[in-house]
Amino acid sequence: MIDVQHLNKAFKGKPAVQDVSFSITRGEMVGYLGPNGAGKSTTIKVLTGLLVPDSGVVSVGGLVPWRERRRHVARLGAVFGQRTTLWWDLPVRESLELLRHVYRVPREKFVENLRAFTELLELGPFLNTPARSLSLGQRMRADLAAALLHDPELLFLDEPTVGLDVVAKERIREFVRHINAQRGVTVLLTTHDLGDVERLARRVMIIDTGRLLYDGDLPELQARYGSARELIVDFEEAPATAPLPGLEVLEHSGPRVRYAFSGPAAVPIALVTALAPVRDITVKEPDIEPTIRRIYEGKLLAAHPTSTNPDRSKCLFSQIP
Template sequence: MIHVEHLRKTFTTRTGRFLSAGRRTHEAVRDVSFHIPRGEIVGYLGPNGAGKSTTVKILTGLLVPDSGAVTVGGLTPWQDRRRHVARLGAVFGQRTTLWWDLPVIESLRLLRHVYRIPHARWQENLDTFTDLLDLRPFLHTPARALSLGQRMRADLAAALLHDPELLFLDEPTVGLDVVAKDRIRDFIAHINREYEVTVLLTTHDLGDVERLARRVLIIDHGQLLFDGDLGRLQAAYGSQRELHVDFEAPVEQADVPGLTLLSHEPGRATYAFTGAAADPIARVTAHAPVRDLTVREPDIEATIRRIYEGDLLRAGVR
């Protein structure tokens, strides 16, 4: 669906004033290459200013790169823009595609004409999305009167009415409560599974990534630093796994050879370890009778934070 080869984009800005004015160049995207097959959900991650938005604007046809090759569904976005935009949908968390003063249903009716959707197909999609996103309570409410969660659900419906092959999502759950996030994540997973819509997801909410994407791309300072499975990222750069143990009785000495004791209180202890859990579990159960235990995986948010702050990927392998 998406093929990107050696993509580069540089911006030039003016510095200073009048006679002392000069120019400064900033390479927003540097030699980025990746491929996304049809029907995949990919998380595109990076700190602010990393190059994510520039990449997405090129993929949607809003920007023209300085060099490199880009095709989306066989089309070059900025050259075949009319055909290209008819096959994609986009939801940006801070912007809306709804008409501000119109009821939601009127915006959705207008979009039927914009995209020239056959009425029967439009009605079928509207009915499906109304049920999945629970739109019925606010279909006749103006967009300006919607809560953030309601507006995001309506924007998702608007972006998908015309059966796009590709969906760009930028911070789709920003500012939402837990219930609203779950509904939107479930809906995205559904349309990907049932309609094989390819999804490129840019977000700072790593709950979105864990719930939806198996593959992640990480970009920083315009360079693609990682392209691979989320589990491989955790294994390579994640913190240690944790073993939480409840003993049958209070244990005065909780140190276990081969494990790092993180915390200890009467009857309970937490250990850090790497690798498979079988050996640490065997060591703990041999140390003292155990009532219950839990293995906690490294937190993806902590992993990404360590990568950004520690520049870990630059020293590693993609």
């Protein structure tokens, strides 16, 4: 679906993207992460055809975005958290009708999609409300519907849940999961809300100072750079505090003991159940936010850039010292 090889782009002599290579297959949902100024927006603008790179090869669905832009944009959708595609003074329904004509969506398909999106995104209460009167959560849901009315093959999401409350965020995440799973829409997600990444994308790419530093599975990133997993055990009664191999006691309060461990959970669970009768066991995975923060602040990937799947990323970071 997307193939990027040795992409370079600079502004006034300052590199924004340097030798970036990756590929995304049809139907994937990928998180594209990095601090502000890392090169995420430049990459997205090249992929949408808004920017022409200085060098490199870019193909999206077999098209070169900036050369075949008309055909290209007809096959993609985009939602940017700080911008809207809706007409400010028109009711949402009329904005969607206008977009139907822009994308030449057949009337039957428009009605079918509008019905489905109205149900999935709960648009009904504000379909006849002007965009200027919508809450942020309502506007984002309407923008998602607008971006997908024409059945695009590819969806770019840039900060789709920024500023939203917990309920609104989860509704949007559920919708994105649905269109990815049920309609096969390829999704490239850029966000600073790492809850979006944890709930939506198994694969992540991390870019910093214009260089792609990681391309692989999120669980592998957690295992390599994250904090330890936790095992929370409620024993029938307070157990003896004998040390167990591979387990560090973080907290011991009566019959409840909180351990830290790494690797698969089967061995630690076997050890604690052999120690004393157990009432309940919970395995707590580390949050991604502290992991990403450690990577950015400690420049961990700059020292040891990696890809867990070499076939995905052909720039093997040879230029990074």
